[in-house]
Amino acid sequence: MPDISTFSEERLERLQGLLKRRGVILPAFEIHGGSKGLFDFGPVGGRLRNKIQQEWLHHWLSQGDIVEISSPTITPYSVLEASGHVSEFTDFMADCKHCGEASRADTLIEKQVLDADALSIGNLQSIFSKLSPKCPDCGQSTWSDIRAQNLMFNTSIGVGSSGKAGFLRPETAQGMFTLFPSLYRHFREKLPFGAVQVGKGYRNEISPRQGMIRLREFNMAELEYFIDPDTTYTYDFGSMNTQLLVLISDEHGELKMSVGDALEQGIIRHPTVAHFMAQTYNFLHHVGINDSFLRFRQHKKNEMAHYAQDCWDAEIFGSFGWVECVGIAHRGCFDLEAHETYTGKQLRARREFETPQTQVIDGWAMNMATSGPAFRQYAQEVNSMILDLPADCTFPIEITIEDGTVLTIMEEHVKRDQREVKVSGVWFTPHVVEPAFGIDRIIWHILDHAYDETEKDGEEYTYFRFKPSVAPIDVCVLPLFEKDGMDKLSKEIHKKLLSQTGLFATYDGSGSIGRRYARADEIGVPYCITIDHQTIEDSTFTIRHRDDGSQERINFDGLLRYIGSIRQSKPIL
């Protein structure tokens, strides 16, 4: 296992060379000159990615109240406008004509203008021109016109004039929110429940850097877990009760404690957030992230979105330093409410009272026959204001509606409303806790942590020490020599292995046996089986373990049992 000083630049270069040479991760479209921020998973990496995604799905689906969905990557404009992404992912840039440096226009005037980042481009331009801020780089104030820079990929859904605006999704989460009614029905209208989705996300980054850390097309895996804000949830942290985590708390700095203790002491502010932190730790550990390079960092109150109650990032240390790989956010009711407001479709859950409550209504209602003609276009608005009037209110009364118009309400416009209604429950917007995983970043760190440079007889020798559950290739079949029937028998055994669901085996017959072991170690194959003369006689062969090179004799069924028992080992809950 590497320690922190292992992650040198030279090691990183050798690792990247290996990843390319052995077909794990490579720059995409390289024969065409390549394209920034896009990567291929090659013959080995493709399998690795799939296995990690499968492990991730299994990890959450096994919780029992979580389902998997899949929604389109092409997303209509309105969805992302409702979610706030259109404004969040648009930067208004101005270029300094003197030094050429581009700056965000809203940032330059935010000290003088409140909510500068919420201005439309037109307003921003006029205020910006008036204030004419200095360029932070050269101090001059000669600016180009402000241009909008959208970090989402634009597209058109449909052709020609009938096409409507859309984007490639910048995250998968919106699919879970827009599917809320179906999820609610599926779970028989009972909270809590969740939905996961594994898929691609797209962000047109200005400057993708650092290999797989910032990509323009990336693999993400998100979970939206819907809860009742008025229920106090308790979780059994199981083995995590004693597992100490490194927490970087907003208020207390770096701590080492269990999730349970952190929750009790109010460092983690919500039990569901604590639950998902524990589960995230389990998952990352299970797929091969080294625990000593894993920490959770709490967002500072001022860097959290206003609706968020608590937010933690799982950060993993590797060749690029500490990198945020998972975000666990309590998002309150923000997302469902945003879509509800935008579409008018109710996205709520119902909480039934234990005993129906009687509500006494004592106030005023609008008399439509008289107030309709009297207030015309204001009637709707007046109606809602009348409902809020106290019971002892006397008429006439003056009210001011939103656009400043003052209206006088006479007694004949209203009628007394006194009645009792039975209420059996209440509709509310569920809160949501969202663990969002950057799969590519996690894959990177699995590779970075599993990559082990050693020496063998004075020669460099490298391993990927993948956990068997994520190793791209489960077994490599090697004939001791490709003759005397060993080659034929090896190919038969290889074929038999491939017919096993979920198992992937390769065959390698070229070069000396030692060379072939080395090739397998280099891409992290956990087990090699070698077919020799004895196999022809008694159908047994040797299984060699990657990490210590030890061998034992085994037959085909024994091998399957052996691999099966390893693959069944599940993360502790």
Next chain:
RNA sequence: GCGGAUGUGGUGUAGUGGUAGCACUCGAGCCUUCCAAGCUCGCUGCGCGGGUUCGACUCCCGCCAUCCGCACCA
């Protein structure tokens, strides 16, 4: 997007205004009774496009990509 550096087989490198070597890898064969052995033979390359030139991998320009700063972003 700005500034600087870089770009030669799969990987790592040498080199020249007259189209390229080396090492490892890879493939075929021989040999070999379990950890990169040996021998023979072989495959694969000057990032892309334009210009200068009789001739460009080499000089010039543009683009693309990579790395490092800045900015942006989580």
